[in-house]
Amino acid sequence: MSTVAQKPHVQRPHVIVFANEKGGTGKSTTAVHVAIALEARGARVAAFDLDHRQRTMGRYLDNRAETGKRTGRELPIPRHATHDGESLARYTETLDALSVDTDFLVIDTPGRDDRFARMAAQRADTLVTPMNDSFVDFDLIGQVDPVTYKVTRPSFYAELIWDARKARAKADGSTIDWVVLRNRVQHIEARNMRRVSEALDQLAKRVGFRIIPGLGERVIYRELFPKGLTMLDAREFGEMGLAHVAARQELREMMAALALPEPVLPLFA
Template structure:
């Protein structure tokens, strides 16, 4: 069934997968920022949460929907689906149920949306592997430490030279190989460093060097993501992102310099992802922006006569 409905085929949605076997790396935060950025660029975006138990991505989007309803704000929302955990005592039956939900979710949106953004659980599972094999763009957020680097590879404790690859990195390599066999397409794998340490710190220099060395072996791109900022944690209860219009009505307080810096970080991240924006979507976004710019202005005489 997957072969018949591969998102890599012409006319299908571009699949962005957020993956990492370690929790707490910022997958859901990064996933929502990517989805909202795409929506603001006029793209048609669907989202799928495969983290059946934690469901942070689903709650984040639910918070955004509730805050928009409560305040009357025009907050962009993706078409969202969440795969629920199987509730039987049989593991095989649960996997079949979760697989069917996932395939139904993908089939419902892959031909009518420009992008599908998928958040995966922080553990190895059949669904997690399946999503990785479908990815056109794979984003792996890690915290800026060797504790999180361990999800990708191992290093010599004296020289910090890379000595091997991790279980997750090996899984990604196999998923990319299967994708090439399936439709000849390649997966753009991007490792995003979050909770960045101070510029010039020894940890940062060593980690960047190890990531660079491993990237040559594994074929991924390493880029900077989000620093450790309180504003990212504050966004979650209201479902906000750094890309929203962060005024007092939206935030409930006056924006700070941290909000401005967070927006710059997110914009930089999105540029480096190099996602293929559809030109029709760009025009939709431009037309929408123009409409909103004019909607509160009084009509001019020539506008009335021209109508």
């Protein structure tokens, strides 16, 4: 865990929570890319990994720090910490410490039901739920008729987020911008993609979330993990192929679609 400075709190950061009770959706990879993209813009960013078992975000950022030391390059790295998964006091203290002098606080939650993930969801300003383009993933937020593929009802997780939004509104009058992010979209099985897309549109109108494009299914994202690199670093660490260019464009489009608040400084210069 990196050292977190204790200074007087000036302004509450914009909290971005990545949450999905299903694994394998690219949640942590997306969270890391968002955190580093914001840091590269010049924003003050902190990251909090709540998944003490997998610790993907924490290890990704640790790998990044090691790469910076090994190569002598200055890489944008958010302050970060990992929760122990048990202590409420540690959760609260770490959250408060990471919020000091911070523009954006990015929180990565476990891919399972977890009480700290629920608490983080209630604190979110932007709540991002990544999902793959399949009805297996869609089932997390909604159920469909097996013949017509029309949405029959929201699932438990959608109701949980609805409750989190109500609790947040009651607590401080704020709203949670719920974003469903379509990760790993395949360019095959067009009929299934269309059905998933139509079901998402139906459910979005019913429970109130936005749908945005995420990161594609590309080997490059997995290859970058051991060094802690992202597509932001591609130009510095090797020649860019067409896949790299496409991946950087995906990241640009995702960041724009998240519609996060200022500061907005040049990105991908």
